Amino acid sequence: MLKTKNVLFVLAVVAFVSLVNLTFATAQATAPINTGLTPAAYSDVIIKIVFLVVVNAIFGIAALFFAKTRNLNPFLGFLIGFLFSLLGLLIILIMPKQQKPEAKS
Helix, strand or coil, X not given: CCCXXXXXXXXXXXHHHHHHHHHHHHXXXXXXXXXXXXXXXXXXXXXXXXXXXXHHHHHHHHHXXXXXXXXXXXXXXXXXXXXXXXXXXXXXXXXXXXXXXXXXX
8 A cells, every 4th residue: 555655756756757847947048049050059958858757757756656556557657747747647646536446267
């Protein structure tokens, strides 16, 4: 059975990551626009892409965790969490809990 401490810990991690992601996006929105990409700018772009992939993977893993607890398809949960971040995680949490299929004997 899922413990409340585990759920609170996962939600706290997700909230922290979303706050960092929001701060990162806000800082980038206010940065001056570059007209050309220098080699240093290419490395900045790669770092930003890797950062966003890692953040989305964290949301995907959290959605996978909650999809398992709700007897939903874990792969689909990860995919929704990865593609839609916080919104995807909320979608998984809102979905109704599915009944386990009974084993046929």
